[in-house]
Amino acid sequence: MIKIALGQIEIVPGRPDLNTTAMLTMMDEARRQHTDIIIFPEMAIPGYLLGDTWEQLAFLRECEECGRKIIAASHELCVIFGNVGIDWHKHGDDGRVRKYNALFTATNGTLCGQDNFCYPFRIKTLHPNYREFDDTRHFYSLRKLALELNQPPSELLQPINVIINGRSLTIGGILCEDGWNDDYPLNPLAILNAKAKLDLIVNISCSPFTLGKNNKRNRVFSKQAANFGVPLVYVNAVGIQNNGKTIYTFDGFSTIYNSQGEIINGCHNFQPELTIVDIDDPAINSTYNNASTLSKDDNIDSVYQSLTYGIQKFMEQTGLTKVVIGVSGGIDSAVNAALFANAIGAENILLVNMPSVYNSDTTKGLSEKLASNLGCRYAILPIQDSVDHTIKQITTSLVTDLKTGTKSTLEVSSFVSENIQARDRSARVLAGMAAAFGAAFTCNANKAEFTVGYSTLYGDQAGFIASLGDLWKHQVYALGDYLNTKVFPSPVIPQGIFDIVPSAELSLAQAVDEGKGDPLIYPYHDYLFRAFMEWWNRATPEDILTWYAAGELDARLGCEAGLTAKLFSTPADFIADLERWWKLYTGMGVAKRIQAPPVLAISRRAYGFDHREAQNQSYFTSVYYALKARLLSTK
Numbered sequence: 001m002i003k004i005a006l007g008q009i010e011i012v013p014g015r016p017d018l019n020t021t022a023m024l025t026m027m028d029e030a031r032r033q034h035t036d037i038i039i040f041p042e043m044a045i046p047g048y049l050l051g052d053t054w055e056q057l058a059f060l061r062e063c064e065e066c067g068r069k070i071i072a073a074s075h076e077l078c079v080i081f082g083n084v085g086i087d088w089h090k091h092g093d094d095g096r097v098r099k100y101n102a103l104f105t106a107t108n109g110t111l112c113g114q115d116n117f118c119y120p121f122r123i124k125t126l127h128p129n130y131r132e133f134d135d136t137r138h139f140y141s142l143r144k145l146a147l148e149l150n151q152p153p154s155e156l157l158q159p160i161n162v163i164i165n166g167r168s169l170t171i172g173g174i175l176c177e178d179g180w181n182d183d184y185p186l187n188p189l190a191i192l193n194a195k196a197k198l199d200l201i202v203n204i205s206c207s208p209f210t211l212g213k214n215n216k217r218n219r220v221f222s223k224q225a226a227n228f229g230v231p232l233v234y235v236n237a238v239g240i241q242n243n244g245k246t247i248y249t250f251d252g253f254s255t256i257y258n259s260q261g262e263i264i265n266g267c268h269n270f271q272p273e274l275t276i277v278d279i280d281d282p283a284i285n286s287t288y289n290n291a292s293t294l295s296k297d298d299n300i301d302s303v304y305q306s307l308t309y310g311i312q313k314f315m316e317q318t319g320l321t322k323v324v325i326g327v328s329g330g331i332d333s334a335v336n337a338a339l340f341a342n343a344i345g346a347e348n349i350l351l352v353n354m355p356s357v358y359n360s361d362t363t364k365g366l367s368e369k370l371a372s373n374l375g376c377r378y379a380i381l382p383i384q385d386s387v388d389h390t391i392k393q394i395t396t397s398l399v400t401d402l403k404t405g406t407k408s409t410l411e412v413s414s415f416v417s418e419n420i421q422a423r424d425r426s427a428r429v430l431a432g433m434a435a436a437f438g439a440a441f442t443c444n445a446n447k448a449e450f451t452v453g454y455s456t457l458y459g460d461q462a463g464f465i466a467s468l469g470d471l472w473k474h475q476v477y478a479l480g481d482y483l484n485t486k487v488f489p490s491p492v493i494p495q496g497i498f499d500i501v502p503s504a505e506l507s508l509a510q511a512v513d514e515g516k517g518d519p520l521i522y523p524y525h526d527y528l529f530r531a532f533m534e535w536w537n538r539a540t541p542e543d544i545l546t547w548y549a550a551g552e553l554d555a556r557l558g559c560e561a562g563l564t565a566k567l568f569s570t571p572a573d574f575i576a577d578l579e580r581w582w583k584l585y586t587g588m589g590v591a592k593r594i595q596a597p598p599v600l601a602i603s604r605r606a607y608g609f610d611h612r613e614a615q616n617q618s619y620f621t622s623v624y625y626a627l628k629a630r631l632l633s634t635k
């Protein structure tokens with residue numbers, strides 16, 4: 001009988017000391033429970049998303065020393081863990097010291113695996129270079145090593161042979177992406193299985209939460225275990241890591257599958273956990289009835305869990321304890337307020353309403369009701385006097401052409417006036433209130449607003465985190481309903497906030513009591529914008545117009561059937577709308593996103609490092625222009 005422990009730890013990025021301590025503590029507990037093997041995640045010691053910290057030699061030496069501590073503590077226990085593997089005598093493609101994303105196996109104080117490989121560790125074969133991943137920037141892959149040694153990768157892929165309680169075990173050890181090989185010309189697991197009869201497959205990962213990913217993981221890893229007829233252990237991390245512009249939560253969901261591909265045990269999500277399994281026990285032939293492990297992760301409950309966990313951990317990581325949130329009476333700020341109040345306590349939240357002459361009594365009343373329901377501190381700071389003062393200064397101050405001596409004044413359009421209001425609220429009021437309260441202030445913008453820049457630079461797009469920045473507007477509404485019905489004992493977001501038209505209330509054209517609001521038609525634009533940026537093969541105006549012409553756009557986008565026809569009476573109206581938002585998405589929206597706060601990611605593509613973009617001109621293809629001409633000429 002072999003007892004295996006899944007060491008699902010919280011990895012603190014860039015803190016090998018803390019991670020090593022957590023691992024040693026779990027190892028001690030595993031020993032007390034007479035465990036044979038304990039398995040930790042990929043890059044368990046250093047963390048994974050570290051930016052260019054990987055270029056610090058002192059940090060690399062520290063990671064090595066921490067790894068030696070884990071190896072030395074492997075008495076009466078086999079430990080499998082992730083760390084950076086370093087070859088100080090070779091360099092990578094960048095001329096720096098050679099680094100590998102590596103899997104280490106140790107028992108009785110000694111590393112295993114050098115009997116059939118050139119290093120006493122295994123290295124990652126497949127390096128992801130999409131979404132948030134940038135492995136090839138820092139690490140040397142097994143495929144590169146094979147090329148350097150003039151050998152096929154299959155020669156270097158070798159199982160790990162260990163002795164456990166006098167029993168010889170052959171382990172197929174892989175790292176994260178090596179198990180997601182459908183789109184690669186190489187299948188590491190198949191090669192390992194062909195090399196020897198495997199007793200166990202181990203996949204150590206550092207895999208961020210994405211809506212629906214765990215469901216796919218279970219399908220992929222279950223199929224692998226069943227195909228090879230070998231139990232498979234998947235161990236993932238919890239915690240948060242970031243690459244500057246995007247913050248990722250790590251959900252754990254470490255799981256063990258039997259040789260039939262059935263889940264037999266696993267760890268809960270979003271919490272450190274040591275789970276121990278007897279893999280030779282007859283019970284492994286029946287599935288494990290753990291609702292947490294088997295639950296779906298593509299619903300609003302998962303969104304709530306990830307955002308709440310991410311907010312709590314980011315606050316801890318940054319050392320912040322208090323938050324100031326501007327509340328307008330709209331759904332975005334209300335959901336943000338409820339999320340933070342639940343995550344860090346209402347006593348640590350200051351809600352601020354900042355009315356101008358355009359804010360209705362309706363929204364002002366809803367803001368106060370929200371604060372009362374949540375039990376947060378609340379302040380009202382009218383901005384009209386300061387806005388008027390700013391406009392007066394701009395329109396009456398003389399601008400001098402020093403070459404000619406000509407003097408003139410500037411005009412403030414209604415659009416510029418809206419911008420001044422938004423910036424006054426954030427750059428002046430919220431920033432000042434946050435400093436006085438000993439806090440930071442949030443960005444309330446949602447994903448649709450980020451997409452087309454429908455938020456003001458240095459205004460409502462400012463803040464220390466955009467916790468709703470990866471949620472489309474319909475997801476914000478769904479999360480608000482979830483908070484009201486599932487999280488708080490009674491509804492905290494007033495029903496009126498759900499009922500009013502979304503509006504910035506920056507001019508008379510956005511008077512909510514008259515049903516006037518944002519130019520975004522969220523039930524349609526949410527889905528259009530999602531096609532622009534979130535699809536794996538992203539849609540362009542050429543695709544959108546092609547589907548529109550064929551009468552299949554609603555079905556392609558996934559919005560309500562017949563919605564496009566209701567919204568746009570003519571092709572000209574549809575094309576004008578499409579071009580307006582595409583130009584903003586690829587134009588001014590890019591400039592604003594580059595300066596936006598970090599986004600807390602939940603989707604398959606979040607803004608920031610996950611959506612790498614450059615400030616280029618908006619572009620329409622020749623096929624688009626030909627199709628546009630044909631549609632506009634049709635009578």
